[in-house]
Amino acid sequence: MNDTEAELAIAETYLSEMLAADQADDYEAFIKRFDPADLSGFNAEVFHNDVRLMRDDLGAYETRDYLGALKGFIDDEHPESLRFVWRATYQKNQALIIVGIHKINDVWYVNESTVSK
Numbered sequence: 001m002n003d004t005e006a007e008l009a010i011a012e013t014y015l016s017e018m019l020a021a022d023q024a025d026d027y028e029a030f031i032k033r034f035d036p037a038d039l040s041g042f043n044a045e046v047f048h049n050d051v052r053l054m055r056d057d058l059g060a061y062e063t064r065d066y067l068g069a070l071k072g073f074i075d076d077e078h079p080e081s082l083r084f085v086w087r088a089t090y091q092k093n094q095a096l097i098i099v100g101i102h103k104i105n106d107v108w109y110v111n112e113s114t115v116s117k
Contacts, residue, residue, distance in 0.1 A: 004069045004082060010108045011084040011099050012066075018099075018113055019061050025051055035102070035109035037077060057117060059091025067096075078102040078111055093117060 014033045021030035027044040064086040072081025080103040088097045100112030 004084075007082050007101065007108070008066070008069065008084060011082075011101055014101065014108075014110055015064075015084075015086070015097065015099050015113075018110075022051055022054070023061065033108075033110045035077075035104070035111055038109070038111045054115060058093050058095060058115075062089045062091060064088040064097065072100050072102060072111070074102075079104065081111065083112065088115070 017033065018030050021027075025048060027047040030047060031039060031042075067085045067087055070083040070085065072078060072083045074081045078100075081100060082102075083098055083100040086097045086099075088095050095115050095117040098112060098114040098116070099110060101108050102111050103109075
């Protein structure tokens with residue numbers, strides 16, 4: 001058992017929710033696990049544009065394979081921060097997905113969600 005197994009399960013759940021929100025083009029569902037402090041500059045318009053561009057470039061999401069965990073950028077705003085990486089297969093191509101989470105008052109929040117083609 002690795003030392004990030006519980007956190008990985010949380011990140012997997014959050015990623016599944018965010019991928020479903022991408023598919024539904026649902027901004028509110030996408031941001032529900034984010035720390036509000038990490039949403040500066042990321043609004044519904046940016047989300048919808050990002051979803052459109054991802055669909056154009058990658059096509060529909062199909063599957064993912066977990067690759068590993070990294071320590072996150074730990075600072076006062078992101079204590080107990082971790083980053084998880086997956087190889088995702090989309091209809092047209094593959095990409096890396098990175099989800100960062102941090103814990104505040106026993107609640108895990110998303111602080112990063114990146115798809116890198």
